[in-house]
Amino acid sequence: MADKPRLSRQAMCDRIAMEFQDGWVVNLGVGIPTLCSNYVDPSRDIIYHSENGVIGYGPLAPEGEEIPHLVNAGAQKVTAAPGMAIVHHADSFSLIRGGMIDATVMGAYEVSENGDFANWRFPERKGGGIGGAMDLAACAKRVFIALVHNTRDGKPKLLHRCQLPITAPGVVTMVVTDLGLFDVTPEGFQVRELAPGWTPEEVQEHTEAELAVPDTIPEFRLRA
């Protein structure tokens, strides 16, 4: 039987962005997480921080209006939001380690039920790509992970324990996949919302870790 439709990457990131509160300083990782900035709630000011020292960048620059010197962590040309400030790289990471980041959103290869996650290295290969991930993971107030629920060949990514070298231990607070939203609690992954049409049993079949399932589960919140 073919799988039911899954959530789009944009829907996943819309849902994560709905968690951002007014005035939060948020760092978006490269890849899927950058889509979070496409969700705009005019009632909330979100200050987007980028590792290269940009505090308060705006949406992607429209073609022809790019400022060559203004890029985000993914080297995308962005606009200057009102109130933007620039610092050098050491000050940018002082801001991260000093606890000023309310939430960081990152991609991952694996997340485990104790809040570990892995996103920098495959052990069969030498080296890795860390960037700012370890600083953000260790020091942000909240670590949100956006990842598709299964690998291309169907293997689960929400695990009892990570198999890959981890980026930081016990830091993930929330995971959004193309099958739902899961809080990381002392009891492991707790289902908060599920993708339209999916039952807890069906999602469990695609998950290695045991999911804690409340009595009622609302449908996944989509952009209005």
Added chain:
Amino acid sequence: MKNKVLPSFEAAVADVPDGSTIMVPGFGTPGTPRNLMSALVDQGATNLATISNSVNRDIAVLVEARRVRKVYCAFTAPTHPSRETPFVRMYNNDEIDAELVPQGTLAERIRAAGAGIGAFYTPTSVGTELAEDKEHREINGRTHVLEYALPADYAFIRAWRADTFGNLQFRFAQRNFNPIMAMAADVTVVEVEHEIVDAGGIDPDCIHVPGVYVDRIVKIPPEGIFD
């Protein structure tokens, strides 16, 4: 005040000896000293070490010419295996040495070198394989690892604006690693994108790097590299 302006990139990098450690700022394209790196390719120094965020296209030219013995950076593997570079192949074949450093730790190690700090403790990387061989210490109830300052012989800098004494300004995200690298190297060489004004031509309250850290300045000519 001393006028530190030199006529060419060739003159600015002429004395870089074999075996030097060179800081190369830049994050994405902004703030990358591409003209100085190009001049270094022509100059011929070898057995180099580089300190940078990633092995960018300019460092890659030296790496592929087998003139770099070691790189310090925050990325030694591509995010996707299909994006493998010659550097990654050489690293996997043990043809070049690399030290992988989390980006914030890299920035702080550079800052420490310029600030006269020998080492520091950070919570970054605790609990990962990167921290396995490092000294750990509990400070205020949190586990930290010891990280050492990372100095260099040369820093190549890309600035937006300078005065003839070497006071520097950067534009937006061009700043990135530039100020801390300018402070951390024995010799700091600057390529200037927009203009070089007379000493005193920049408001002292708006200077990002004071000229005391800067040794040589070159204006990028119209035919130079501006991206």
